[in-house]
Amino acid sequence: MNVAEFEALRVFTSEYLQFPPFVAAFNEIERLVQLYRQTGIAQHLLVTGESGSGKTTLCKAMVERYPHASLPERDVIPVLFVPMPSTATIASVAEAMLARLGDPAPTTGTTSAKTARVARLARACAVELILFDEANHIQDRGQLPTQYMVGDWLKSLMDDVQVPTVLLGLPRVENLLRVNEQLRRRFMLRLHLEFGKDPDHTIETQCLRLFTSLTPSLPVPFNKGGTTWSELAYRLHAATDGRVSYVKSLLIGAIRQVFEQDLQEITLAVLEAAFTSAIWPQGVGALNPFCANFDFRRLDRAGEPFQPSDEVVRPSSRRRAHAA
Ligand SMILES: Nc1ncnc2c1ncn2[C@@H]1O[C@H](COP(=O)(O)OP(=O)(O)OP(=O)(O)O)[C@@H](O)[C@H]1O
Ligand SMILES: [Mg+2]
Structure with a gap:
Protein backbone atom coordinates (compact mmCIF):
# COMPACT_ATOMS: atom_id res chain seq x y z
CA MET A 1 0.00 0.00 0.00
CA TYR A 16 -20.48 11.18 7.79
CA LEU A 17 -22.89 10.35 5.01
CA GLN A 18 -26.24 12.03 5.39
CA PHE A 19 -28.46 9.24 4.09
CA PRO A 20 -32.16 9.53 5.00
CA PRO A 21 -32.58 6.90 7.79
CA PHE A 22 -29.35 8.08 9.45
CA VAL A 23 -30.45 11.73 9.29
CA ALA A 24 -33.93 10.84 10.61
CA ALA A 25 -32.43 9.01 13.60
CA PHE A 26 -29.89 11.77 14.27
CA ASN A 27 -32.62 14.42 14.18
CA GLU A 28 -34.89 12.42 16.46
CA ILE A 29 -32.14 12.00 19.07
CA GLU A 30 -31.34 15.69 18.75
CA ARG A 31 -35.03 16.41 19.39
CA LEU A 32 -34.91 14.30 22.58
CA VAL A 33 -31.95 16.32 23.86
CA GLN A 34 -33.59 19.65 23.06
CA LEU A 35 -36.90 18.57 24.63
CA TYR A 36 -35.03 17.56 27.77
CA ARG A 37 -33.03 20.80 27.87
CA GLN A 38 -36.08 22.97 27.48
CA THR A 39 -38.67 21.09 29.56
CA GLY A 40 -36.87 18.45 31.63
CA ILE A 41 -39.02 15.79 29.93
CA ALA A 42 -37.12 12.57 29.23
CA GLN A 43 -38.40 10.62 26.22
CA HIS A 44 -36.70 7.44 25.12
CA LEU A 45 -36.05 5.84 21.75
CA LEU A 46 -35.27 2.41 20.34
CA VAL A 47 -33.10 2.35 17.20
CA THR A 48 -32.76 -0.98 15.43
CA GLY A 49 -30.78 -1.89 12.34
CA GLU A 50 -28.98 -4.83 10.82
CA SER A 51 -25.23 -5.12 11.25
CA GLY A 52 -23.45 -2.35 9.36
CA SER A 53 -26.48 -0.08 9.13
CA GLY A 54 -24.75 2.71 11.10
CA LYS A 55 -25.89 2.37 14.73
CA THR A 56 -22.47 2.81 16.34
CA THR A 57 -21.60 5.57 13.86
CA LEU A 58 -24.80 7.35 14.89
CA CYS A 59 -23.68 7.20 18.54
CA LYS A 60 -20.27 8.61 17.62
CA ALA A 61 -21.91 11.43 15.69
CA MET A 62 -23.99 12.30 18.78
CA VAL A 63 -20.90 12.26 21.04
CA GLU A 64 -19.19 14.64 18.59
CA ARG A 65 -22.28 16.84 18.47
CA TYR A 66 -22.21 17.19 22.29
CA PRO A 67 -18.55 16.73 23.23
CA HIS A 68 -17.18 16.01 26.69
CA ALA A 69 -15.63 18.93 28.55
CA SER A 70 -13.16 18.96 31.43
CA LEU A 71 -13.93 21.86 33.72
CA PRO A 72 -11.60 22.61 36.67
CA GLU A 73 -14.16 21.33 39.20
CA ARG A 74 -15.74 18.43 37.25
CA ASP A 75 -16.07 16.54 33.98
CA VAL A 76 -19.11 17.32 31.84
CA ILE A 77 -20.36 14.35 29.80
CA PRO A 78 -23.50 15.46 27.95
CA VAL A 79 -23.74 12.19 26.01
CA LEU A 80 -22.95 8.97 27.87
CA PHE A 81 -22.17 6.35 25.23
CA VAL A 82 -22.23 2.82 26.65
CA PRO A 83 -21.61 -0.23 24.46
CA MET A 84 -23.36 -3.10 26.29
CA PRO A 85 -20.73 -5.63 27.35
CA SER A 86 -21.20 -9.08 25.81
CA THR A 87 -21.93 -10.63 29.22
CA ALA A 88 -24.65 -7.98 29.77
CA THR A 89 -25.15 -8.71 33.46
CA ILE A 90 -26.35 -5.90 35.70
CA ALA A 91 -22.89 -5.68 37.30
CA SER A 92 -21.05 -5.55 33.95
CA VAL A 93 -23.35 -2.88 32.51
CA ALA A 94 -23.01 -0.80 35.68
CA GLU A 95 -19.22 -1.18 35.51
CA ALA A 96 -19.17 -0.13 31.85
CA MET A 97 -21.17 2.97 32.75
CA LEU A 98 -18.94 3.78 35.72
CA ALA A 99 -15.81 3.47 33.58
CA ARG A 100 -17.24 5.88 31.01
CA LEU A 101 -18.24 8.28 33.80
CA GLY A 102 -14.65 8.38 35.03
CA ASP A 103 -15.15 6.33 38.22
CA PRO A 104 -11.64 5.42 39.41
CA ALA A 105 -12.66 1.90 40.56
CA PRO A 106 -15.62 0.73 38.47
CA THR A 107 -15.46 -2.89 39.65
CA THR A 108 -15.54 -2.05 43.35
CA GLY A 109 -18.65 -2.54 45.50
CA THR A 110 -21.88 -4.48 45.38
CA THR A 111 -24.19 -4.23 42.40
CA SER A 112 -26.52 -1.87 44.21
CA ALA A 113 -23.60 0.31 45.33
CA LYS A 114 -22.41 0.47 41.70
CA THR A 115 -25.90 1.37 40.53
CA ALA A 116 -26.14 4.17 43.08
CA ARG A 117 -22.75 5.47 41.92
CA VAL A 118 -23.87 5.43 38.28
CA ALA A 119 -26.89 7.61 39.12
CA ARG A 120 -24.84 9.98 41.27
CA LEU A 121 -22.01 10.36 38.77
CA ALA A 122 -24.45 10.80 35.87
CA ARG A 123 -25.96 13.76 37.68
CA ALA A 124 -22.55 15.13 38.69
CA CYS A 125 -21.31 14.93 35.07
CA ALA A 126 -24.51 16.61 33.80
CA VAL A 127 -25.40 13.70 31.52
CA GLU A 128 -28.25 14.70 29.20
CA LEU A 129 -28.48 11.62 27.01
CA ILE A 130 -27.59 7.94 27.45
CA LEU A 131 -26.88 5.78 24.41
CA PHE A 132 -26.84 2.02 25.02
CA ASP A 133 -25.30 0.43 21.92
CA GLU A 134 -25.32 -3.34 21.24
CA ALA A 135 -28.50 -3.71 23.32
CA ASN A 136 -29.00 -7.11 21.67
CA HIS A 137 -26.31 -8.43 24.02
CA ILE A 138 -28.92 -8.37 26.79
CA GLN A 139 -31.13 -10.56 24.71
CA ASP A 140 -28.33 -12.80 23.48
CA ARG A 141 -27.80 -13.89 27.08
CA GLY A 142 -30.67 -16.19 26.29
CA GLN A 143 -32.54 -16.97 29.45
CA LEU A 144 -35.71 -14.98 29.91
CA PRO A 145 -35.27 -14.42 33.68
CA THR A 146 -31.85 -12.82 33.07
CA GLN A 147 -33.23 -10.68 30.26
CA TYR A 148 -36.06 -9.65 32.48
CA MET A 149 -33.79 -8.77 35.41
CA VAL A 150 -31.43 -6.65 33.31
CA GLY A 151 -34.39 -4.98 31.62
CA ASP A 152 -35.94 -4.25 34.97
CA TRP A 153 -32.71 -2.79 36.29
CA LEU A 154 -32.43 -0.60 33.21
CA LYS A 155 -35.96 0.66 33.73
CA SER A 156 -35.24 1.58 37.39
CA LEU A 157 -32.00 3.27 36.44
CA MET A 158 -33.77 5.32 33.77
CA ASP A 159 -36.42 6.37 36.29
CA ASP A 160 -33.68 7.37 38.70
CA VAL A 161 -31.44 9.29 36.28
CA GLN A 162 -34.33 10.73 34.26
CA VAL A 163 -32.54 11.69 31.07
CA PRO A 164 -33.45 10.64 27.51
CA THR A 165 -32.16 7.15 26.80
CA VAL A 166 -31.61 5.48 23.45
CA LEU A 167 -31.29 1.72 23.04
CA LEU A 168 -29.56 0.66 19.83
CA GLY A 169 -29.23 -2.88 18.54
CA LEU A 170 -30.05 -5.53 16.00
CA PRO A 171 -33.74 -5.95 15.11
CA ARG A 172 -34.11 -8.80 17.61
CA VAL A 173 -33.88 -6.23 20.45
CA GLU A 174 -37.60 -5.78 19.88
CA ASN A 175 -38.02 -9.21 21.53
CA LEU A 176 -36.42 -7.87 24.69
CA LEU A 177 -39.11 -5.23 24.90
CA ARG A 178 -41.74 -7.85 24.23
CA VAL A 179 -40.86 -9.73 27.44
CA ASN A 180 -40.69 -6.62 29.60
CA GLU A 181 -43.81 -4.53 29.49
CA GLN A 182 -42.50 -1.70 31.66
CA LEU A 183 -39.45 -1.32 29.45
CA ARG A 184 -41.63 -1.52 26.36
CA ARG A 185 -43.79 1.33 27.63
CA ARG A 186 -40.70 3.51 27.98
CA PHE A 187 -39.53 2.81 24.41
CA MET A 188 -42.67 3.59 22.45
CA LEU A 189 -40.64 5.71 20.02
CA ARG A 190 -38.88 3.46 17.54
CA LEU A 191 -36.82 3.92 14.39
CA HIS A 192 -35.29 1.44 12.00
CA LEU A 193 -31.99 2.34 10.30
CA GLU A 194 -33.00 1.07 6.92
CA PHE A 195 -34.20 2.54 3.66
CA GLY A 196 -37.94 2.58 4.18
CA LYS A 197 -41.00 3.12 2.09
CA ASP A 198 -40.71 6.36 0.19
N1 LIG B 1 -23.45 7.95 8.34
C1 LIG B 1 -22.33 7.31 7.98
N2 LIG B 1 -21.41 7.94 7.24
C2 LIG B 1 -20.29 7.33 6.87
N3 LIG B 1 -19.98 6.07 7.15
C3 LIG B 1 -20.87 5.37 7.87
C4 LIG B 1 -22.09 5.94 8.33
N4 LIG B 1 -22.76 5.01 9.02
C5 LIG B 1 -22.00 3.90 9.00
N5 LIG B 1 -20.86 4.12 8.31
C6 LIG B 1 -19.80 3.16 8.02
O1 LIG B 1 -20.29 1.85 8.09
C7 LIG B 1 -19.50 1.06 8.99
C8 LIG B 1 -20.45 0.27 9.86
O2 LIG B 1 -21.20 1.17 10.64
P1 LIG B 1 -21.52 0.88 12.16
O3 LIG B 1 -20.37 0.24 12.84
O4 LIG B 1 -22.04 2.16 12.72
O5 LIG B 1 -22.71 -0.18 12.01
P2 LIG B 1 -23.54 -0.88 13.15
O6 LIG B 1 -24.99 -0.72 12.78
O7 LIG B 1 -23.12 -0.38 14.48
O8 LIG B 1 -23.14 -2.42 12.97
P3 LIG B 1 -23.06 -3.59 14.07
O9 LIG B 1 -24.49 -3.98 14.35
O10 LIG B 1 -22.32 -4.69 13.36
O11 LIG B 1 -22.35 -3.05 15.26
C9 LIG B 1 -18.65 2.02 9.80
O12 LIG B 1 -17.35 1.55 9.92
C10 LIG B 1 -18.66 3.30 8.99
O13 LIG B 1 -17.48 3.33 8.22
MG1 LIG C 1 -22.26 -1.28 16.11
Whole structure:
Protein backbone atom coordinates (compact mmCIF):
# COMPACT_ATOMS: atom_id res chain seq x y z
CA MET A 1 0.00 0.00 0.00
CA ASN A 2 1.39 3.43 -0.85
CA VAL A 3 0.90 6.93 0.50
CA ALA A 4 -1.50 7.93 -2.30
CA GLU A 5 -3.70 4.92 -1.52
CA PHE A 6 -3.72 5.76 2.20
CA GLU A 7 -4.69 9.34 1.39
CA ALA A 8 -7.45 8.18 -1.00
CA LEU A 9 -8.85 5.92 1.73
CA ARG A 10 -8.64 8.67 4.32
CA VAL A 11 -10.58 11.09 2.11
CA PHE A 12 -13.08 8.39 1.26
CA THR A 13 -13.84 7.41 4.86
CA SER A 14 -13.57 10.80 6.54
CA GLU A 15 -17.13 12.15 6.35
CA TYR A 16 -20.48 11.18 7.79
CA LEU A 17 -22.89 10.35 5.01
CA GLN A 18 -26.24 12.03 5.39
CA PHE A 19 -28.46 9.24 4.09
CA PRO A 20 -32.16 9.53 5.00
CA PRO A 21 -32.58 6.90 7.79
CA PHE A 22 -29.35 8.08 9.45
CA VAL A 23 -30.45 11.73 9.29
CA ALA A 24 -33.93 10.84 10.61
CA ALA A 25 -32.43 9.01 13.60
CA PHE A 26 -29.89 11.77 14.27
CA ASN A 27 -32.62 14.42 14.18
CA GLU A 28 -34.89 12.42 16.46
CA ILE A 29 -32.14 12.00 19.07
CA GLU A 30 -31.34 15.69 18.75
CA ARG A 31 -35.03 16.41 19.39
CA LEU A 32 -34.91 14.30 22.58
CA VAL A 33 -31.95 16.32 23.86
CA GLN A 34 -33.59 19.65 23.06
CA LEU A 35 -36.90 18.57 24.63
CA TYR A 36 -35.03 17.56 27.77
CA ARG A 37 -33.03 20.80 27.87
CA GLN A 38 -36.08 22.97 27.48
CA THR A 39 -38.67 21.09 29.56
CA GLY A 40 -36.87 18.45 31.63
CA ILE A 41 -39.02 15.79 29.93
CA ALA A 42 -37.12 12.57 29.23
CA GLN A 43 -38.40 10.62 26.22
CA HIS A 44 -36.70 7.44 25.12
CA LEU A 45 -36.05 5.84 21.75
CA LEU A 46 -35.27 2.41 20.34
CA VAL A 47 -33.10 2.35 17.20
CA THR A 48 -32.76 -0.98 15.43
CA GLY A 49 -30.78 -1.89 12.34
CA GLU A 50 -28.98 -4.83 10.82
CA SER A 51 -25.23 -5.12 11.25
CA GLY A 52 -23.45 -2.35 9.36
CA SER A 53 -26.48 -0.08 9.13
CA GLY A 54 -24.75 2.71 11.10
CA LYS A 55 -25.89 2.37 14.73
CA THR A 56 -22.47 2.81 16.34
CA THR A 57 -21.60 5.57 13.86
CA LEU A 58 -24.80 7.35 14.89
CA CYS A 59 -23.68 7.20 18.54
CA LYS A 60 -20.27 8.61 17.62
CA ALA A 61 -21.91 11.43 15.69
CA MET A 62 -23.99 12.30 18.78
CA VAL A 63 -20.90 12.26 21.04
CA GLU A 64 -19.19 14.64 18.59
CA ARG A 65 -22.28 16.84 18.47
CA TYR A 66 -22.21 17.19 22.29
CA PRO A 67 -18.55 16.73 23.23
CA HIS A 68 -17.18 16.01 26.69
CA ALA A 69 -15.63 18.93 28.55
CA SER A 70 -13.16 18.96 31.43
CA LEU A 71 -13.93 21.86 33.72
CA PRO A 72 -11.60 22.61 36.67
CA GLU A 73 -14.16 21.33 39.20
CA ARG A 74 -15.74 18.43 37.25
CA ASP A 75 -16.07 16.54 33.98
CA VAL A 76 -19.11 17.32 31.84
CA ILE A 77 -20.36 14.35 29.80
CA PRO A 78 -23.50 15.46 27.95
CA VAL A 79 -23.74 12.19 26.01
CA LEU A 80 -22.95 8.97 27.87
CA PHE A 81 -22.17 6.35 25.23
CA VAL A 82 -22.23 2.82 26.65
CA PRO A 83 -21.61 -0.23 24.46
CA MET A 84 -23.36 -3.10 26.29
CA PRO A 85 -20.73 -5.63 27.35
CA SER A 86 -21.20 -9.08 25.81
CA THR A 87 -21.93 -10.63 29.22
CA ALA A 88 -24.65 -7.98 29.77
CA THR A 89 -25.15 -8.71 33.46
CA ILE A 90 -26.35 -5.90 35.70
CA ALA A 91 -22.89 -5.68 37.30
CA SER A 92 -21.05 -5.55 33.95
CA VAL A 93 -23.35 -2.88 32.51
CA ALA A 94 -23.01 -0.80 35.68
CA GLU A 95 -19.22 -1.18 35.51
CA ALA A 96 -19.17 -0.13 31.85
CA MET A 97 -21.17 2.97 32.75
CA LEU A 98 -18.94 3.78 35.72
CA ALA A 99 -15.81 3.47 33.58
CA ARG A 100 -17.24 5.88 31.01
CA LEU A 101 -18.24 8.28 33.80
CA GLY A 102 -14.65 8.38 35.03
CA ASP A 103 -15.15 6.33 38.22
CA PRO A 104 -11.64 5.42 39.41
CA ALA A 105 -12.66 1.90 40.56
CA PRO A 106 -15.62 0.73 38.47
CA THR A 107 -15.46 -2.89 39.65
CA THR A 108 -15.54 -2.05 43.35
CA GLY A 109 -18.65 -2.54 45.50
CA THR A 110 -21.88 -4.48 45.38
CA THR A 111 -24.19 -4.23 42.40
CA SER A 112 -26.52 -1.87 44.21
CA ALA A 113 -23.60 0.31 45.33
CA LYS A 114 -22.41 0.47 41.70
CA THR A 115 -25.90 1.37 40.53
CA ALA A 116 -26.14 4.17 43.08
CA ARG A 117 -22.75 5.47 41.92
CA VAL A 118 -23.87 5.43 38.28
CA ALA A 119 -26.89 7.61 39.12
CA ARG A 120 -24.84 9.98 41.27
CA LEU A 121 -22.01 10.36 38.77
CA ALA A 122 -24.45 10.80 35.87
CA ARG A 123 -25.96 13.76 37.68
CA ALA A 124 -22.55 15.13 38.69
CA CYS A 125 -21.31 14.93 35.07
CA ALA A 126 -24.51 16.61 33.80
CA VAL A 127 -25.40 13.70 31.52
CA GLU A 128 -28.25 14.70 29.20
CA LEU A 129 -28.48 11.62 27.01
CA ILE A 130 -27.59 7.94 27.45
CA LEU A 131 -26.88 5.78 24.41
CA PHE A 132 -26.84 2.02 25.02
CA ASP A 133 -25.30 0.43 21.92
CA GLU A 134 -25.32 -3.34 21.24
CA ALA A 135 -28.50 -3.71 23.32
CA ASN A 136 -29.00 -7.11 21.67
CA HIS A 137 -26.31 -8.43 24.02
CA ILE A 138 -28.92 -8.37 26.79
CA GLN A 139 -31.13 -10.56 24.71
CA ASP A 140 -28.33 -12.80 23.48
CA ARG A 141 -27.80 -13.89 27.08
CA GLY A 142 -30.67 -16.19 26.29
CA GLN A 143 -32.54 -16.97 29.45
CA LEU A 144 -35.71 -14.98 29.91
CA PRO A 145 -35.27 -14.42 33.68
CA THR A 146 -31.85 -12.82 33.07
CA GLN A 147 -33.23 -10.68 30.26
CA TYR A 148 -36.06 -9.65 32.48
CA MET A 149 -33.79 -8.77 35.41
CA VAL A 150 -31.43 -6.65 33.31
CA GLY A 151 -34.39 -4.98 31.62
CA ASP A 152 -35.94 -4.25 34.97
CA TRP A 153 -32.71 -2.79 36.29
CA LEU A 154 -32.43 -0.60 33.21
CA LYS A 155 -35.96 0.66 33.73
CA SER A 156 -35.24 1.58 37.39
CA LEU A 157 -32.00 3.27 36.44
CA MET A 158 -33.77 5.32 33.77
CA ASP A 159 -36.42 6.37 36.29
CA ASP A 160 -33.68 7.37 38.70
CA VAL A 161 -31.44 9.29 36.28
CA GLN A 162 -34.33 10.73 34.26
CA VAL A 163 -32.54 11.69 31.07
CA PRO A 164 -33.45 10.64 27.51
CA THR A 165 -32.16 7.15 26.80
CA VAL A 166 -31.61 5.48 23.45
CA LEU A 167 -31.29 1.72 23.04
CA LEU A 168 -29.56 0.66 19.83
CA GLY A 169 -29.23 -2.88 18.54
CA LEU A 170 -30.05 -5.53 16.00
CA PRO A 171 -33.74 -5.95 15.11
CA ARG A 172 -34.11 -8.80 17.61
CA VAL A 173 -33.88 -6.23 20.45
CA GLU A 174 -37.60 -5.78 19.88
CA ASN A 175 -38.02 -9.21 21.53
CA LEU A 176 -36.42 -7.87 24.69
CA LEU A 177 -39.11 -5.23 24.90
CA ARG A 178 -41.74 -7.85 24.23
CA VAL A 179 -40.86 -9.73 27.44
CA ASN A 180 -40.69 -6.62 29.60
CA GLU A 181 -43.81 -4.53 29.49
CA GLN A 182 -42.50 -1.70 31.66
CA LEU A 183 -39.45 -1.32 29.45
CA ARG A 184 -41.63 -1.52 26.36
CA ARG A 185 -43.79 1.33 27.63
CA ARG A 186 -40.70 3.51 27.98
CA PHE A 187 -39.53 2.81 24.41
CA MET A 188 -42.67 3.59 22.45
CA LEU A 189 -40.64 5.71 20.02
CA ARG A 190 -38.88 3.46 17.54
CA LEU A 191 -36.82 3.92 14.39
CA HIS A 192 -35.29 1.44 12.00
CA LEU A 193 -31.99 2.34 10.30
CA GLU A 194 -33.00 1.07 6.92
CA PHE A 195 -34.20 2.54 3.66
CA GLY A 196 -37.94 2.58 4.18
CA LYS A 197 -41.00 3.12 2.09
CA ASP A 198 -40.71 6.36 0.19
CA PRO A 199 -43.47 7.14 -2.31
CA ASP A 200 -41.02 8.93 -4.63
CA HIS A 201 -38.01 6.60 -4.53
CA THR A 202 -37.66 2.84 -4.51
CA ILE A 203 -35.27 1.23 -2.04
CA GLU A 204 -32.95 0.49 -4.97
CA THR A 205 -32.94 4.15 -6.00
CA GLN A 206 -32.15 5.23 -2.44
CA CYS A 207 -29.27 2.76 -2.46
CA LEU A 208 -28.03 4.19 -5.76
CA ARG A 209 -28.13 7.67 -4.21
CA LEU A 210 -25.98 6.51 -1.33
CA PHE A 211 -23.51 5.06 -3.85
CA THR A 212 -23.43 8.20 -6.00
CA SER A 213 -22.97 10.37 -2.92
CA LEU A 214 -19.68 8.52 -2.44
CA THR A 215 -18.38 8.45 -6.01
CA PRO A 216 -17.08 12.07 -5.97
CA SER A 217 -14.69 11.02 -3.19
CA LEU A 218 -13.17 8.24 -5.30
CA PRO A 219 -9.64 8.75 -6.65
CA VAL A 220 -10.78 7.98 -10.25
CA PRO A 221 -14.20 8.39 -11.97
CA PHE A 222 -16.90 5.75 -11.87
CA ASN A 223 -18.07 4.61 -15.32
CA LYS A 224 -21.27 2.59 -15.47
CA GLY A 225 -20.76 1.72 -19.15
CA GLY A 226 -23.93 0.66 -20.99
CA THR A 227 -25.81 -0.31 -17.83
CA THR A 228 -28.96 1.71 -17.17
CA TRP A 229 -29.28 3.58 -13.87
CA SER A 230 -32.21 1.41 -12.79
CA GLU A 231 -30.29 -1.79 -13.48
CA LEU A 232 -27.28 -0.42 -11.63
CA ALA A 233 -29.57 0.49 -8.71
CA TYR A 234 -30.87 -3.09 -8.60
CA ARG A 235 -27.38 -4.57 -8.72
CA LEU A 236 -26.12 -2.22 -6.01
CA HIS A 237 -28.97 -3.04 -3.70
CA ALA A 238 -28.38 -6.76 -4.23
CA ALA A 239 -24.67 -6.28 -3.48
CA THR A 240 -25.04 -4.16 -0.34
CA ASP A 241 -28.56 -4.73 1.00
CA GLY A 242 -28.72 -0.92 1.22
CA ARG A 243 -26.38 -0.96 4.23
CA VAL A 244 -23.88 1.86 4.36
CA SER A 245 -21.03 -0.36 5.58
CA TYR A 246 -21.32 -2.65 2.54
CA VAL A 247 -21.54 0.26 0.09
CA LYS A 248 -18.34 1.59 1.61
CA SER A 249 -16.63 -1.82 1.69
CA LEU A 250 -17.45 -2.31 -1.97
CA LEU A 251 -15.87 1.00 -2.92
CA ILE A 252 -12.89 0.48 -0.62
CA GLY A 253 -12.33 -2.82 -2.47
CA ALA A 254 -12.54 -0.91 -5.75
CA ILE A 255 -10.02 1.71 -4.55
CA ARG A 256 -7.63 -1.10 -3.69
CA GLN A 257 -7.79 -2.35 -7.28
CA VAL A 258 -7.33 1.15 -8.67
CA PHE A 259 -3.96 1.36 -6.95
CA GLU A 260 -2.92 -2.25 -7.44
CA GLN A 261 -3.69 -2.25 -11.16
CA ASP A 262 -3.18 1.46 -11.88
CA LEU A 263 -6.74 1.82 -13.20
CA GLN A 264 -8.07 5.05 -14.71
CA GLU A 265 -11.73 4.38 -13.88
CA ILE A 266 -14.01 2.15 -11.81
CA THR A 267 -16.26 0.00 -13.98
CA LEU A 268 -18.79 -2.75 -13.22
CA ALA A 269 -16.00 -5.31 -13.75
CA VAL A 270 -14.04 -3.60 -10.95
CA LEU A 271 -17.12 -3.72 -8.70
CA GLU A 272 -17.56 -7.39 -9.56
CA ALA A 273 -14.07 -8.19 -8.30
CA ALA A 274 -14.51 -5.85 -5.32
CA PHE A 275 -17.72 -7.65 -4.29
CA THR A 276 -15.87 -10.97 -4.16
CA SER A 277 -12.81 -9.59 -2.38
CA ALA A 278 -14.48 -7.18 0.05
CA ILE A 279 -17.99 -8.53 0.69
CA TRP A 280 -18.42 -12.22 -0.07
CA PRO A 281 -15.66 -14.60 -1.26
CA GLN A 282 -18.28 -17.09 -2.50
CA GLY A 283 -19.98 -14.33 -4.50
CA VAL A 284 -18.95 -15.31 -8.01
CA GLY A 285 -20.89 -15.86 -11.27
CA ALA A 286 -24.66 -15.99 -10.68
CA LEU A 287 -24.05 -15.02 -7.04
CA ASN A 288 -22.19 -11.82 -7.93
CA PRO A 289 -24.54 -8.85 -8.47
CA PHE A 290 -22.11 -7.21 -10.93
CA CYS A 291 -21.60 -10.29 -13.07
CA ALA A 292 -23.36 -10.47 -16.47
CA ASN A 293 -25.11 -13.73 -15.46
CA PHE A 294 -26.21 -12.58 -12.00
CA ASP A 295 -29.34 -14.31 -10.73
CA PHE A 296 -31.13 -10.99 -10.04
CA ARG A 297 -32.38 -11.85 -6.58
CA ARG A 298 -31.61 -10.84 -2.99
CA LEU A 299 -28.65 -12.65 -1.43
CA ASP A 300 -30.48 -13.41 1.80
CA ARG A 301 -30.66 -17.18 1.85
CA ALA A 302 -28.91 -19.31 4.48
CA GLY A 303 -25.15 -18.78 4.27
CA GLU A 304 -25.48 -15.71 2.03
CA PRO A 305 -24.26 -12.30 3.21
CA PHE A 306 -27.68 -10.77 3.83
CA GLN A 307 -29.39 -13.59 5.66
CA PRO A 308 -31.44 -11.70 8.30
CA SER A 309 -29.64 -11.66 11.67
CA ASP A 310 -32.74 -13.11 13.39
CA GLU A 311 -32.37 -16.27 11.33
CA VAL A 312 -28.70 -16.84 12.11
CA VAL A 313 -28.51 -19.58 14.75
CA ARG A 314 -26.47 -18.31 17.68
CA PRO A 315 -24.39 -20.74 19.77
CA SER A 316 -26.49 -20.15 22.92
CA SER A 317 -29.78 -20.90 21.15
CA ARG A 318 -28.21 -24.00 19.57
CA ARG A 319 -27.29 -25.22 23.06
CA ARG A 320 -30.83 -24.56 24.26
CA ALA A 321 -32.28 -26.47 21.33
CA HIS A 322 -30.05 -29.44 22.22
CA ALA A 323 -30.98 -29.23 25.88
CA ALA A 324 -34.72 -29.19 25.10
N1 LIG B 1 -23.45 7.95 8.34
C1 LIG B 1 -22.33 7.31 7.98
N2 LIG B 1 -21.41 7.94 7.24
C2 LIG B 1 -20.29 7.33 6.87
N3 LIG B 1 -19.98 6.07 7.15
C3 LIG B 1 -20.87 5.37 7.87
C4 LIG B 1 -22.09 5.94 8.33
N4 LIG B 1 -22.76 5.01 9.02
C5 LIG B 1 -22.00 3.90 9.00
N5 LIG B 1 -20.86 4.12 8.31
C6 LIG B 1 -19.80 3.16 8.02
O1 LIG B 1 -20.29 1.85 8.09
C7 LIG B 1 -19.50 1.06 8.99
C8 LIG B 1 -20.45 0.27 9.86
O2 LIG B 1 -21.20 1.17 10.64
P1 LIG B 1 -21.52 0.88 12.16
O3 LIG B 1 -20.37 0.24 12.84
O4 LIG B 1 -22.04 2.16 12.72
O5 LIG B 1 -22.71 -0.18 12.01
P2 LIG B 1 -23.54 -0.88 13.15
O6 LIG B 1 -24.99 -0.72 12.78
O7 LIG B 1 -23.12 -0.38 14.48
O8 LIG B 1 -23.14 -2.42 12.97
P3 LIG B 1 -23.06 -3.59 14.07
O9 LIG B 1 -24.49 -3.98 14.35
O10 LIG B 1 -22.32 -4.69 13.36
O11 LIG B 1 -22.35 -3.05 15.26
C9 LIG B 1 -18.65 2.02 9.80
O12 LIG B 1 -17.35 1.55 9.92
C10 LIG B 1 -18.66 3.30 8.99
O13 LIG B 1 -17.48 3.33 8.22
MG1 LIG C 1 -22.26 -1.28 16.11
